[in-house]
Amino acid sequence: MPQSARSDKAALGVAGLDDVLVGGLTRGHLYLLEGSPGTGKTTIALQFLVEGHKRGEKGLYVTLSETDDELRLTAKSHGWEIGETFDIFEQAPPESLLDSDQEQTLLYSSDLELGEATKTIFAAVERAKPDRIVLDSLSEIRLLAQSSLRYRRQILLLKHYFSRNGATVLMLDDLTSDANDKTVHSLAHGVIRLDELAPTYGAERRRLRVTKYRGQAYRGGYHDFAIKHGGVEVFPRLIAAEHRTSFDRSPLTSNIGELDDLLGGGLDAGSSALVLGPAGAGKSLLTLHFARAAVERGEKAALFIFDEELGLLFKRAKSMGIDLEELTASGNLFIEQVDAAELSPGEFAHLVRKCVDTQQVKTVVIDSLNGYQAAMPEENSLLLHMHELLQYLNRQGASTFVTVAQHGLVGETKSPVDMTYLADSVILLRYFEAAGRVRRAISIIKKRTGPHEDTIREYRIGSTGFSIGEPLEDFQGVLRGIPTYTGSSNPLLGTGPDGRFGPSSVERVE
Structure with missing residues (x-):
């Protein structure tokens, strides 16, 4: 391919990874892709060569460990028919050399001196004259070298040779020989490290990190990735500061008058609200x-449901006057069932971002943070992920609602993680005991974007959803769960003979 027609970057064709690398690999240099077996090195290498073919570039896969058939089988599992997409130079077992029908390019690396093995690689490159080269894997060369000095000299020799030919080279290292050997790190223009984590429960989690890239800015830190049909997909770490937009911060209402009054007229667009409460308090319904x-x-709007089965959610919501099926059929409501055991935090953030970016969603519900926390290795990571995700959504003008189920029912309750400082508004739902019944109370604890009521109101859940009563001005200790009544009016909600809400009698507590 003519040099003038090429960009200065060789895109890998891996969704997300080119974004991490700010366009791909700078051409004409040698790069190291390292990771334990099973982390996806071969898949990324194949994508690198397939992408080159799409751009009219010639590719060469030099394999010292896998066979031609194994490579083609791996490619086929992702829906790629290699065919003549790129050349494969294979070093095969010695019994193949006994077959006169085998091509003369078949060699057995362990029977050759290192210098001879290197010459055969050079010969393959001379024949193919590729723009992109994959060398798989360095463990074989390391074993042949037998010493760190000789190994370094051979890698240096390969680097200078490939540099003179102008090829972009991706060397794979499975770390099976010596995981602590950093010889190639100092010689490579860039280093990408793949890791696989095995949680106590659930699917394995994979992540990558660019540990080195000379003369080039890149996205640092760990980035989650997954191996799917069609190849590796990387989910770049979300950096909210990179995504700023202008929008109208007008108040958004719930269409429940009393609730909107509590919120001082509603919640502003581009703000986040945390809904706290014990199990069964009505957080999801709110x-x-x-x-x-x-x-x-x-x-x-988009709902990301961690804890509840969608069929049950649809049925329960419909019984309270909210037809989710109809709203979904309209094309304006998106509902995603999220399995925390199968989804990494980075992939979830990518899922939310994709929904907001492509569908222009303006209301996002994450139900619940308890389920999201199950996908996190530790609490600190949860807060950092949520900080960036909420900041990103706010800057896109999307209003976000996050529910948190507190531990305990009546009296003292505790949250599994405190993120009240991250949210712009905090809505607190509580149970309390009064007049021989378990009742529910709602209050607004915090609202950054404007004034709000500081009252505590009782609410009921019925066939029309939420019904909110007058402020409980004659009660003390509602938030503790066992209040005392000091007034003479009847402020509590009750159910009349017709099933409608109305005042209920309550005795004065001295």
Whole structure:
């Protein structure tokens, strides 16, 4: 391919990884891709050569460990028919040399001196004259070299030879010979490290990190990735500061008058709200009201459900006057069932971002943070992930609702993780005991973007969803769960003979 027609970067064709590398690999240099067996090195290498073919570049795969058939089988599992896409130079077992029908390029590396093995690689490169080269793997060369000095000299020789030919080279190292050997790190223009983590429960988690890239800015830190049909997909670490947009911060209502009054007229667009409460308090239902209100305004909303089976959610919501099936069929509500055991945090953030970017979603519900936390290795990572995700959504003008199930029911309750400082607004749902019944109370603890009521109101959940009563001005200790009544009016919600909400009697507690 003419040099003038090429960009100065060789894209790997791996979704997300080219973004991490800010366009790909600088051409004409040698790079190291290292990781334990099974981390996806071969898949990325194949994608690198397939992408080159799409761009009219010649590729060569030099394999010292896998056979031609194994490489083609790996490619086929992802839906790629290699054919003549790129050349494969294979070093095969000695019994193949006894077959006169075998090509003369078949060699057995352990029967050759290192210098002879290197010459055969050079010969293959001279024949193919490739723009992109994959060398798989360095463990074989390291074993042949037998000493660190000789190994370094051979890698240096390969580097200078490939540099003179102008090829972009990706060397693979499976770390089976010596995981602590950093010889190639100092010689390579860039180093990408692949890791695989095995959680106590759930699918394996994979992540990568660019540990070196000379003369080039890149996205540092760990980035989650997954091996799927079609190749490796990388989910770059979300950096909210890179995504700023301008939008109207007008208040958004829930279409429940009393709730909107509590919130001082509603929640501003581009803000986040944390809904806290014990199990069964109605956190999910509260967020559904905001999602339905968004659709009724002509906007789009998305629900990411961790804890509840969708069939049950649809049935339960419909019994309370919210038809999720109808809202979904309208094309304005997107519902995603999330399995925390199968999805990495980075992939979830990518899923949310893709929904907001491609569908212009303006209301996002994450139900619940408890399920999201299950995907996190530790609490500190959870807070960092949530900080970047909420900041990103806020800067896109999307309103975010996150539910957290607190431990305990009546009285003292605790949250599994404290992220109240991250949210712009905090809505607190509580159980309390009064007049011989278990009741529910709602209050707004925090709202950064404007004033709000500081009252505590009782609410009931019925066939129309939320019904919120007057402020409980004559009660003390509602948030503790066992209040005392000091007034003479009847502020509590009750159910009349017709099933409608109305005042209920309560005795004065001295």
